[in-house]
Amino acid sequence: MLDNLLELCGFDKMDMDNEKRRIERALEIAGLGSEDIERAIERVRKHFDIELLGIRKCLGIWMKEFSDMVLAKEDGKKVAYTIYPSVTQFGLSALFTSEEVYVCAPEVILEVVMGSIFGAINPVLEAAETNGMGPGLAHCGLLQARLGGITKGIVPVPDVTLTTGFFCDQAPKTDELIHEIHGVPNIFIDRCYEPDWDEYPNIEMRDAKYFGAEIDRSMKEFEKIMGLKLTEEAKSAAFKQNGKGWFAYLNIVELMRADPVPLTPSNGILLPFFMVISPMKRFVNEGAEALKILHGEVKEMVKAGKGATPKGAPRVIIMLPSWVDPEFSYLITHELGIAAPVCSLNWLIPREMEKTHLRDFGGRIGEAMLRRGAFHSASGYIAYMKEIAERWKIDGVILNFPFSCRPAATPPMMAKRSLEEDLGIPVLLLEYDIYDSRDYSTQQVRTRVETFAELLKLNKVQEAA
Numbered sequence: 442m443l444d445n446l447l448e449l450c451g452f453d454k455m456d457m458d459n460e461k462r463r464i465e466r467a468l469e470i471a472g473l474g475s476e477d478i479e480r481a482i483e484r485v486r487k488h489f490d491i492e493l494l495g496i497r498k499c500l501g502i503w504m505k506e507f508s509d510m511v512l513a514k515e516d517g518k519k520v521a522y523t524i525y526p527s528v529t530q531f532g533l534s535a536l537f538t539s540e541e542v543y544v545c546a547p548e549v550i551l552e553v554v555m556g557s558i559f560g561a562i563n564p565v566l567e568a569a570e571t572n573g574m575g576p577g578l579a580h581c582g583l584l585q586a587r588l589g590g591i592t593k594g595i596v597p598v599p600d601v602t603l604t605t606g607f608f609c610d611q612a613p614k615t616d617e618l619i620h621e622i623h624g625v626p627n628i629f630i631d632r633c634y635e636p637d638w639d640e641y642p643n644i645e646m647r648d649a650k651y652f653g654a655e656i657d658r659s660m661k662e663f664e665k666i667m668g669l670k671l672t673e674e675a676k677s678a679a680f681k682q683n684g685k686g687w688f689a690y691l692n693i694v695e696l697m698r699a700d701p702v703p704l705t706p707s708n709g710i711l712l713p714f715f716m717v718i719s720p721m722k723r724f725v726n727e728g729a730e731a732l733k734i735l736h737g738e739v740k741e742m743v744k745a746g747k748g749a750t751p752k753g754a755p756r757v758i759i760m761l762p763s764w765v766d767p768e769f770s771y772l773i774t775h776e777l778g779i780a781a782p783v784c785s786l787n788w789l790i791p792r793e794m795e796k797t798h799l800r801d802f803g804g805r806i807g808e809a810m811l812r813r814g815a816f817h818s819a820s821g822y823i824a825y826m827k828e829i830a831e832r833w834k835i836d837g838v839i840l841n842f843p844f845s846c847r848p849a850a851t852p853p854m855m856a857k858r859s860l861e862e863d864l865g866i867p868v869l870l871l872e873y874d875i876y877d878s879r880d881y882s883t884q885q886v887r888t889r890v891e892t893f894a895e896l897l898k899l900n901k902v903q904e905a906a
Contacts, residue, residue, distance in 0.1 A: 442478050443468075449485050450504050451497030460505055466515075467508035471595045473559060481559045488557075488767035490709050490749070495735025499712040500558070502731060506723040507554040510545050514597040518543035519667055522599045524612050525549050525583060525719060526816065528630065528656060530806055531603065532720025533679035534671050535663070542667065546719040547596045548587040552876060553715055555595075556586075556765030565589035566877055573618045579845040582876030583764075584615040591619060598623050601666045603659065607632035607652060608816050608848050628662050630655045632807075641821035644811045646798070652807030653799055660803070676802050682725055686717045689732040696739045698833065701748020702780040703739045706762040706770040710784065715764075750780040755836040755897035758829065759784040760853075761843060766878040772887060773839070777894040783833055819852040826856050830866055837897045838868045839890075845874050867900070869893040 443465065447457065468478070490496050513520045521544045523532045532544040556562035566582055569589035574580040590596035602625055604616040616627045632652045636645060664670055690713050696703060697710065704710045713732055716724040742748070759781045763769045773779050797808040810816050814825025830838060838860055840853045857868040869889065873881040 442475055442482070446478055446482050446485070447501075447504070449482065449491050449497065450500035451494065452501055456501065456505075460508065463508040463512060464504060467511040470511050471555065471561075472564070472593075473555075473561060477559050477561050480561075484558060484560055484767070488771055489712070490704065493709065493735060493738045495731055495733075495738050496709040496712065498727070498731035498734060499709070499716070502716065502721070502723045502727050503550070503554050503558070503712070505727075506545070506721050507550055509543065509723065510547055510550050511595060511597070513543040516543070517541070520544075520597055520599040521601045521603060521663070521667065522547055522587075522596075523603045523720060524587070524605060524616065526605065526608050526810075527719045528603070528605055528806055528810075529718065529720050530676070530679040530683050530802075531656065531660065531663075533682050533725070534660075534675045535667070535669075536720060536722050536725065537675035537678045537682075538671050539669050542669065543722070544720050545722075547590055548583045549715055549719045550721075551586045551590050551596070552583060552764045553712075556876075557767055560765075562586065562765050562877075563879060565593060565595065566879070568592040572622065574615070581609070581611050581615075581845050582874050584611055586876065588615060588619060591623065599625055601625065601663065602627045603630070603663065604628065605630045605632075607634070607810065609846075611847060626666055628659045628666070630659050636818040636821070638818075638820045641814060641817050641824050642812075644808065644817065646808075649799060649808040649811050650804060652811065653801060653804030656803030656806055657801065658803075680805070683717075686724065686728060686732075689729065689736070690714060690717050693732065693736050693739055696736070696743050697782040699743040699748070700756075700780075701746070701752040701754065702750055702756070702782045703742040703748050705749045705774040706759055706767075706781055706784040709735075711762065711764075748780075750774050751778050753901065754778050754780040755894070755901055756780045756782055756834065757837045757839055757897070758826070758833075758835055759839045760826070761841050761849065761875045763873070763875045763878060765876060766883065768883045769873070769886075772883050773890060773894070777891060779837075779894050779897065783829055783835070819855065822852040823856045823859050826860060827864060830860060830864060835866060836900065837893065838866055839893070840868055840870050841875065842870060842872045843875055844872060845877070867893070867896060 519542050523546045525546045527546050535542050535544045566585045566589055569585035570576045572592045574585050602616045604613045606613045613629055619625050620627045633648050757779055762784050797805045799808045814821035842853050843849045857870050860866045860868050871886055
């Protein structure tokens with residue numbers, strides 16, 4: 442049965458020979474048995490466009506990275522965990538410096554593999570709830586996965602955690618809890634979070650310099666704890682890898698402008714996105730080939746006029762689709778026939794990719810991240826939403842109020858008002874957790890989504906008249 446799943450994930454004979462035993466061991470440690478594998482096969486066939494080799498290759502990268510994470514200590518690696526949102530170049534520079542170091546953002550891997558693929562994330566979240574992150578207190582499901590994975594012994598206890606507070610103030614508290622329970626040293630990257638409301642798209646360089654100085658300081662602390670020196674060559678390679686990953690991904694995203702839209706959130710566009718946003722050694726080694734294949738396949742789809750949704754379907758932004766419940770996006774795109782060319786933070790406004798003014802390692806990272814609207818401020822989030830809605834000729838927006846994510850829960854109501862009043866774009870605001878599906882079900886939101894879909898289709902008919 443495992444062979445069937447791995448074949449769906451793009452494994453060839455060499456992959457089977459080299460990786461199958463490792464994956465079997467990793468699944469055993471994670472407590473995933475035959476029923477879980479059978480469920481994963483059903484979910485992959487339903488929710489991912491496995492007719493595309495590029496999608497299968499992406500699934501395979503996630504399965505291999507999962508086994509690398511679970512077996513990192515058995516492999517004799519020194520282990521460091523970044524946190525999402527990650528300072529990706531930091532983690533990549535450590536990976537490029539030494540083969541003896543393993544770095545990842547474990548919560549991202551758990552949510553994608555045990556959540557989206559296997560549908561088995563709930564026991565991990567429950568483990569966190571019995572170890573300091575009690576239920577019913579609006580704890581972030583992503584951070585619960587981080588703690589719960591360690592608690593259940595799926596994720597090895599690391600040698601150090603690297604925590605950023607530039608976006609999420611719950612993340613440092615989670616790693617502080619991990620430190621208290623497991624004695625893991627924690628490196629904390631701070632930020633001056635005081636932008637003026639009308640500052641974006643400009644950024645305060647003092648903020649970027651402080652953020653950059655924090656990154657540089659944390660790297661020295663990281664080197665001391667891990668007993669290695671992050672080389673200039675490794676830092677340069679990290680920037681190149683991160684840039685190559687983003688541009689390869691954005692080449693695919695640009696094809697999403699087509700009508701009909703070729704991919705959907707549930708069948709593949711999020712898989713490469715998650716690989717780009719966090720340090721992953723398997724993506725470094727195999728990602729370029731997978732995205733090249735996927736880009737070619739999607740390009741052929743566009744050329745042939747093929748799409749995941751009907752031609753002329755209303756186009757929506759799904760700002761934060763579920764990471765663990767692909768059924769939600771499946772309802773919108775496959776059942777209701779609504780195209781979702783833009784989802785999550787998967788589209789960058791061109792100026793965000795401009796060269797930075799700061800040239801030191803930390804400063805380049807800090808400035809680049811603050812140029813991202815959603816990471817800048819609530820007003821930056823709203824400006825970002827409005828600009829991509831206009832650029833992509835969006836007919837509607839599905840926003841969510843993620844009650845357990847403090848930074849992402851701040852702007853949605855203001856964004857809804859701004860999009861509707863300033864641009865005349867209808868917005869559906871839903872309340873659900875993108876990292877934890879226990880507090881809602883797709884069926885509960887079905888009626889509201891169906892009504893919204895009918896409104897968008899009616900608007901399209903009236904526009905055509």
